[in-house]
Amino acid sequence: MSPQASGAFYKSLFDHTFDGIAYCQMLFDKQRNPVDFVYIKTNKNFERLTGLTNVEGKKVTETIPGIKESNPELFTVYSRVSLAGKSERLETYIAPLARWFLISVYCPKKKFFVAIFQNITEQKRIEKDFQDAKRAAQNVLEDLNSEKIKAENLAQDLKKFKLALDNSSEQVVITDAEGTVMYANAALEKITGYKPEEAVGKKSGVLWKAPMPLEYYQKFWHTIKDEKKAFVGEIKNRRKNGELYTSMLNVSPVLDDAGTILFFVGVERDITREKDADKAKSEFISLASHQMRTPLTAINWYAEMLLGGDAGKLNAKQRDYFKEIYTAGQHMNEIVKSFLHILRLETGTVVMNPIPLDLVDVIRVTMKESQLDTEKKRLHIVEHFQESLSPLKIDTELIHLILQNLISNAVKYTSENGEITVSLGSAAQGSIAAGKTADEDSLLVSVRDTGIGITPADHDKIFTKFYRTENAKKVDPNGNGLGLYMTKIMTDIVGGIIWFDSEEGAGTTFYLLLPIEGKKTVH
Amino acid sequence: MNTASEKKVLIVEDDEAVLKALNAKLTQAGLAVLLARDGSSGLATALQEHPQLILLDILMPLMDGWEMLKRLREDENWGKQVSVVILTSLSADEDAQIRHIAELGPTLFMTKTDWKVEGVVDKVLEMLDVEKPPAPAV
Numbered sequence: 001m002s003p004q005a006s007g008a009f010y011k012s013l014f015d016h017t018f019d020g021i022a023y024c025q026m027l028f029d030k031q032r033n034p035v036d037f038v039y040i041k042t043n044k045n046f047e048r049l050t051g052l053t054n055v056e057g058k059k060v061t062e063t064i065p066g067i068k069e070s071n072p073e074l075f076t077v078y079s080r081v082s083l084a085g086k087s088e089r090l091e092t093y094i095a096p097l098a099r100w101f102l103i104s105v106y107c108p109k110k111k112f113f114v115a116i117f118q119n120i121t122e123q124k125r126i127e128k129d130f131q132d133a134k135r136a137a138q139n140v141l142e143d144l145n146s147e148k149i150k151a152e153n154l155a156q157d158l159k160k161f162k163l164a165l166d167n168s169s170e171q172v173v174i175t176d177a178e179g180t181v182m183y184a185n186a187a188l189e190k191i192t193g194y195k196p197e198e199a200v201g202k203k204s205g206v207l208w209k210a211p212m213p214l215e216y217y218q219k220f221w222h223t224i225k226d227e228k229k230a231f232v233g234e235i236k237n238r239r240k241n242g243e244l245y246t247s248m249l250n251v252s253p254v255l256d257d258a259g260t261i262l263f264f265v266g267v268e269r270d271i272t273r274e275k276d277a278d279k280a281k282s283e284f285i286s287l288a289s290h291q292m293r294t295p296l297t298a299i300n301w302y303a304e305m306l307l308g309g310d311a312g313k314l315n316a317k318q319r320d321y322f323k324e325i326y327t328a329g330q331h332m333n334e335i336v337k338s339f340l341h342i343l344r345l346e347t348g349t350v351v352m353n354p355i356p357l358d359l360v361d362v363i364r365v366t367m368k369e370s371q372l373d374t375e376k377k378r379l380h381i382v383e384h385f386q387e388s389l390s391p392l393k394i395d396t397e398l399i400h401l402i403l404q405n406l407i408s409n410a411v412k413y414t415s416e417n418g419e420i421t422v423s424l425g426s427a428a429q430g431s432i433a434a435g436k437t438a439d440e441d442s443l444l445v446s447v448r449d450t451g452i453g454i455t456p457a458d459h460d461k462i463f464t465k466f467y468r469t470e471n472a473k474k475v476d477p478n479g480n481g482l483g484l485y486m487t488k489i490m491t492d493i494v495g496g497i498i499w500f501d502s503e504e505g506a507g508t509t510f511y512l513l514l515p516i517e518g519k520k521t522v523h
Numbered sequence: 524m525n526t527a528s529e530k531k532v533l534i535v536e537d538d539e540a541v542l543k544a545l546n547a548k549l550t551q552a553g554l555a556v557l558l559a560r561d562g563s564s565g566l567a568t569a570l571q572e573h574p575q576l577i578l579l580d581i582l583m584p585l586m587d588g589w590e591m592l593k594r595l596r597e598d599e600n601w602g603k604q605v606s607v608v609i610l611t612s613l614s615a616d617e618d619a620q621i622r623h624i625a626e627l628g629p630t631l632f633m634t635k636t637d638w639k640v641e642g643v644v645d646k647v648l649e650m651l652d653v654e655k656p657p658a659p660a661v
Binding site for chain 1: 538540541544547548551582612613614616617634635636639640641
């Protein structure tokens, strides 16, 4: 090849290579520190790759302002190559151009260098994306790992819970929304005689043929399926061997976020023995109370006969002493009567005969029974009876006893010249009666007195068995603390609600909300 | 009205003190009083003496009051319709008593502690249609 041809060849090579090529002279200051470089010659692709035009003869600090600050390493490398003559390669990001370059530098003669470079911004972006993806993947992996640890912990927890559940003395059964058993613990066998594996997959209702009334089941399903609330109640069930047992049942629905029932969790405790013990206790109290009545009859009758002169005339002191015996005997008689009454109320063996009656009549009859005492204390009686009220379906004996307790208490704990107000009105379903919402059409009775009142500290205990407030003890030291307890139980039995407002020293109002149609739920 | 002395009353009661009190009060009222301390001898005395009225306790040894009443009511000629007053420590509102009352039909059911002894005497005289003698001077 001739020198011209050779020159043209290299020129063409220089211009057509895909790399950018810049032939530059390095400039140094007096301390031989590189300060700048001048583009002497650049190829065609230089322009395309850098976006810079007409650079030949210009200093880099002019063509790319800020490059000294952004890329001091370029100056270091270029000057080193231009002085030492050893080729180098570097990758660098030129911030003012916002491009990545892969640069090879060699020294054609001292203080000069040639930079051959490629724009690698795209590769860098791909590489960065890849790195990002890798990092993201790593994060996911780490997350997965921590999820795995969490899941393992959860599994450990579940294992613990399952162990606790498996060995619980209370029977635990989990069913799906249709009542098909999914899980049952070991207590199932102890209580029902069925092995858990016998129960799983079967409908709970098929396994336990509980001899309960239809209303019980209606209430049960209504509570857990419609109201989606926990059902708590006693249930009589039959063991595999046919034996009856009583258990305390608690069934709760488990809902998803949308409120759809996923499972039912049923926990049952066999309370047959407790019930038996309770029954034995009740029978003992009943027997003891009846036994006490025989000597009590003798005491009362002989005291009565002596006071009646059957054994001859008594002197004043004898009469006084026998009167004490007689009064004490009567008092004891009342206590025994209360015991027996409470037993019947608590054991639910009260015979109920609800009939529609006019409550005004019952109130009037009851108030008449206290007439002697109200007159003796000169109490002012006020009656507020709403007219033409619906008849109330209730057991006559029970409502009479309830009113008797409330009215006689009002009379007992109100001092002379006080006032007792008895009110009766209707409370339609959903209306608010003295602060309580009536669940169904009801009647509201209130008995207000201007008596000693109930201290706030006593408010929670006022319906408790044998509880007597200090100020009540002062008024009547002989009270037995059973009256309001019995009143509360009797109110429960007739399906009513009882509550009160009271201010110490100012008086008390007892309220009684009674459903017109009587008690609905079965117990 | 009848005179008290024509009337025989049988008391069947195992508690000595109660028996003694009733005996004293009814004798004082002028009635002829027969006593039995358990259901078994009460039944025998009743069938033999045919009293006009029987005061009958329930909880007693050998034979309880309900069993005695049951056997008494089996006697077609006399026992079926004789006046029987149950006088007991039990209450009439207990399930078991309610069943017995419905089944055996005593003339009256009295819980001892609900009554004064004078009240029991009044009730017996009323049922026998006998006028009450004046109370003794005290």
